[in-house]
Each structure stands twice: as C-alpha cells, then as structure tokens.
Amino acid sequence: MVNQIIREIAFEESCVIVGRCADFILKDHPLCFRIFIYASYDSRKKQIMQRLNVNTSDAEKMISEIDHERENYCRYYTGKHWREMNRYDLAVNSSLFDYQSIAQIIAEAAEKYISIR
Numbered sequence: 001m002v003n004q005i006i007r008e009i010a011f012e013e014s015c016v017i018v019g020r021c022a023d024f025i026l027k028d029h030p031l032c033f034r035i036f037i038y039a040s041y042d043s044r045k046k047q048i049m050q051r052l053n054v055n056t057s058d059a060e061k062m063i064s065e066i067d068h069e070r071e072n073y074c075r076y077y078t079g080k081h082w083r084e085m086n087r088y089d090l091a092v093n094s095s096l097f098d099y100q101s102i103a104q105i106i107a108e109a110a111e112k113y114i115s116i117r
C-alpha cells in the first residue's frame with residue numbers, strides 16, 4: 001500500500017518523500033534524486049538532549065534504538081543497509097550546516113541533477 005502511494009505521487013507530480021525506503025521504491029523513476037542527511041554521533045546526541053531535555057545516557061539509548069529500527073526496516077523491505085552511501089545521489093552532513101543552508105545545497109544539487117537527466 002505505501003509503495004503504491006509513493007509511486008503514484010512520484011509519477012504524478014514533483015514531490016519530496018522522507019524515509020519509507022522511497023529511494024528503493026522509486027529506483028526506476030528517471031528523476032528520483034536520492035538524498036541522505038546525516039549527522040555526527042555527538043551532534044545527534046546534543047540535539048536530542050536539547051530538544052527532548054534528556055540526559056546523555058537516555059540520548060545515547062534513543063540513538064541506538066532509532067538506528068536499529070531504521071536498519072531493520074530498510075533491510076526487511078529492501079534487503080539493503082540504510083547507510084550504504086552508494087544508494088544515494090547526495091549525502092549531506094547536517095552537523096556542518098544550518099537547515100537553511102542544507103535546503104539550499106539540496107535545491108541546487110537537485111536542479112543540476114535534473115538538468116543532466
């Protein structure tokens with residue numbers, strides 16, 4: 001069901017899909033631009049501690065659980081590992097940039113990607 005919805009949306013109009021193994025679902029879509037946004041472990045831990053007001057131990061546990069869930073979900077539905085960089089067209093380290101800069105980097109890269117397709 002999710003696969004079908006993602007395909008329908010992507011083939012009908014331009015869209016952004018976050019997660020759900022959309023990169024795999026749309027692997028045959030000619031204009032699918034696959035992006036992996038990641039952050040350093042310390043940056044992730046700091047953000048979780050600030051946003052959720054939790055201690056270091058709880059933040060580390062959350063990171064471990066989230067990463068484990070993402071890996072299992074991806075492997076179950078695709079047989080692939082979610083951190084395999086060769087699955088993506090662009091990888092951006094969000095530890096180094098603010099959200100606005102990341103959006104600009106992605107927009108510029110996507111525009112160039114589409115122009116050469």
